[in-house]
Amino acid sequence: MDKISVKIDSEYIKLGELLKYANVVSQGSEAKYLIKEGNVKVNGETVLERGKKIYPGTEVYALYNNEEFFIKTE
Template sequence: MEVMQIDTEFVTLGQLLKMTNAISSGGMAKWFLEENAVYVNGEEERRRGKKIYDGDVVNIPNAGRFKISSSVNGQSDVH
C-alpha cells in the first residue's frame, strides 16, 4: 500500500484519481468511475466528489491501493 500525502483537510475522489495518474484529466473522473469499481475504506464508491480524508484507504484498479495522509494538523488559524 502506498501512502498518498495531501496538504489539505481532504481531496475529492476525482482529484485523487488524477493525483495517482489513474486518469489524465479531471474530466475523465466521471467516465472512469462508471467503468471501474473504486473502493474507499472497503466500500464501492462512484461519486467523483466524495471527500477523502486523512486515514482513508482507496483501492483504484490498475493504479494501486493508497492510504491518505494529511499534513494538516487540524489547527485553526484563529488564535
C-alpha cells in the same frame, strides 16, 4: 498492484482529484468514467460520486486498464 501513498495538505481532497494527483488517471473525464463504472472503492465500499471527500487515513482501491491501484492517504 501499485501501492501509492498520498499526503493531503488540506482537510480533505475530492476523490476525482485524488485519482489525478496519484497518477491513476491523467484527466478528470477519465476519473469520472472510472468512478461511474464502479471501479473505485473507498475503505472497501464502492463509490459512484467523483466529489466524495477523502480524508487522511482513507484507503482507496481503483481498477483501471486492467491495472490495480491502492492509494493510502495520510
